[in-house]
Every structure is written in structure tokens, then in C-alpha cells.
Amino acid sequence: MTTLWIRHGTSLDGITRPHAHARPDAPLTARGAAQIAATAHILRDRGVRPAMVLTSPHPRAATSAQILAALLGVPLAAPDPLYAEWRAPDCVLGKGPDDYPAEYQTWRTDRLRDPDSALAGGESLTALHERARAAAVVLGHPAGRNTALIVSHRVLIGAVAAITAGLSRPVDVFQAARRFTLAPAGIWPALAELR
Numbered sequence: 001m002t003t004l005w006i007r008h009g010t011s012l013d014g015i016t017r018p019h020a021h022a023r024p025d026a027p028l029t030a031r032g033a034a035q036i037a038a039t040a041h042i043l044r045d046r047g048v049r050p051a052m053v054l055t056s057p058h059p060r061a062a063t064s065a066q067i068l069a070a071l072l073g074v075p076l077a078a079p080d081p082l083y084a085e086w087r088a089p090d091c092v093l094g095k096g097p098d099d100y101p102a103e104y105q106t107w108r109t110d111r112l113r114d115p116d117s118a119l120a121g122g123e124s125l126t127a128l129h130e131r132a133r134a135a136a137v138v139l140g141h142p143a144g145r146n147t148a149l150i151v152s153h154r155v156l157i158g159a160v161a162a163i164t165a166g167l168s169r170p171v172d173v174f175q176a177a178r179r180f181t182l183a184p185a186g187i188w189p190a191l192a193e194l195r
Contacts, residue, residue, distance in 0.1 A: 003148045004048070004191075005157045006068070009035040010184040011060035019096040021088040028063040035185035036064045040071035043149075046191055050074050050149035056083040058153070064185070065151040074149075082135050085153030086128050086177070090121030115170040128177075129170035132159035154182050161188060 009032025013022040028036075043049075049072060055065035057079035069076035091101050100108075107119050115125035123131075135156065158180025162173045182188055 003150065004043075004050070005160065005188045006036075006039060006064070006149060006151050007154055007157060007182045007184055007186050007188075008056070008058070008061040008064040008151055009033060013094065014184065017094060017096065020094050021092045022060075022085070023093045024058050024085075024087075026058070026060055028060045032060065032064065032184060033067060036067045037071060039185040039187065040068050042191070043068075043187075044072060048072075048147055048149075048191075050147045052077050053149045053151065054083060055079050055151040056085065056153060056156075057081055058084060061151045061153065068149065068151065072149075082131060083150055083152045083156065086155040086159070086174075087121065087123035089119035091119060093121075112171050115174075125170040125174045128156075128159055129163075129173050132156060132163055132173065132177075136160045136163055154180060157182060157188055 008028065010029050011022060011026040011032060012029055013020060013026035015029060015031070052075045053065045053069040053072070054077045055061050061083070062079050065076055065079075089104060089107070092099075092104050104119065107117065111117055111125055115129075118124040118127070135150075135152075155177045158177030159173050161180055162176035165176075167173050167176055
């Protein structure tokens with residue numbers, strides 16, 4: 001089975017707080033909806049018809065998935081927290097680097113030595129690693145179909161990409177995921193890589 005990961009379209013936080021940790025409830029914007037519609041047309045033009053669209057429960061991803069499923073004419077699964085974005089600690093949601101509290105600054109350094117640590121509301125690097133490993137395995141799709149489509153977030157998709165590339169330590173996976181680039185409504189792996 002081929003699995004295609006799609007990053008959600010541009011969210012409100014992506015426009016109003018581009019360098020901040022996005023809040024879980026940040027909605028998809030009209031620009032984001034147009035980006036996702038364009039991605040759906042690219043997939044349709046390339047003959048990609050997934051068996052089902054899977055999605056993160058965050059509104060920016062869930063709405064993106066609804067658009068994709070409707071335009072591709074395929075079923076949409078119930079949102080699954082397995083595909084959610086890495087949970088940044090509560091103390092930095094909606095904040096950029098200039099506004100990070102001291103406890104977060106300290107933890108950012110400490111987490112590299114202790115990947116099991118987490119601040120309130122946040123997810124440890126080990127927990128992200130375990131979730132990304134589970135998300136990399138797509139099970140339970142109808143027989144006879146060969147493509148799964150998952151709408152998710154940059155850091156989780158980056159973690160899956162890092163694991164796929166052979167990284168195995170939570171710290172290494174997280175560092176690679178932070179550096180991973182994928183434009184809003186972007187597809188990974190790129191369709192050109194699937195030939």
C-alpha cells in the first residue's frame with residue numbers, strides 16, 4: 001500500500017502567528033481551503049484515488065481532510081489523535097520565540113538529555129517518537145485499494161519521514177522533524193518520488 005501524507009492547508013495561526021507554536025484549535029483559512037482544493041485536483045489529475053482519507057482531529061487538518069474527501073469522492077475516516085501534531089507545552093501555545101517563558105527555554109535544552117521529560121500539556125520526545133512509529137503503519141484499509149491518504153501536520157510528518165529514513169533515537173527523530181519542510185497542503189512523499 002502506498003501512503004501519502006498531506007500537510008493541512010494554512011491555518012489562522014499560520015497567518016497571524018507564523019513563528020509561534022500553533023494552537024490545537026487554530027482553524028483552516030480560506031487560503032488553506034484553496035491550497036487543499038488545489039492539492040485534490042493534482043491528486044485527481046494524477047489518478048490518485050485513495051481508499052479512505054485519514055486525519056488528525058485538529059480543525060485545520062480535519063477541515064482539510066473533509067475537502068479532500070469530498071473533491072476526490074472517497075470516504076473520510078473519523079479523526080484520529082494518532083495523526084495529531086506534536087503537542088507543544090501549554091506555556092508556549094500561540095507564542096513565538098521572543099515570548100517563550102524561562103521554564104520552556106530550560107526544558108528545550110534538557111529534553112535533548114532526557115527525551116522522556118515533558119512540560120504541562122506537552123508531549124515528550126519519546127512519546128512523539130512512539131506515536132510517529134505507530135502512525136507510519138497504516139492498517140485496516142479495504143482490500144483492493146492501494147493508496148492511503150493521511151492529513152496531518154509538519155512535525156508529525158517529519159517524524160514519520162525521519163523514521164522511514166532509518167533514524168531510531170527519539171532525539172534524532174525530533175531534531176529531523178523540526179528541520180523537515182513541507183508547504184501547507186504539500187504531499188510527502190512527493191508524487192515524483194513514487195514513480
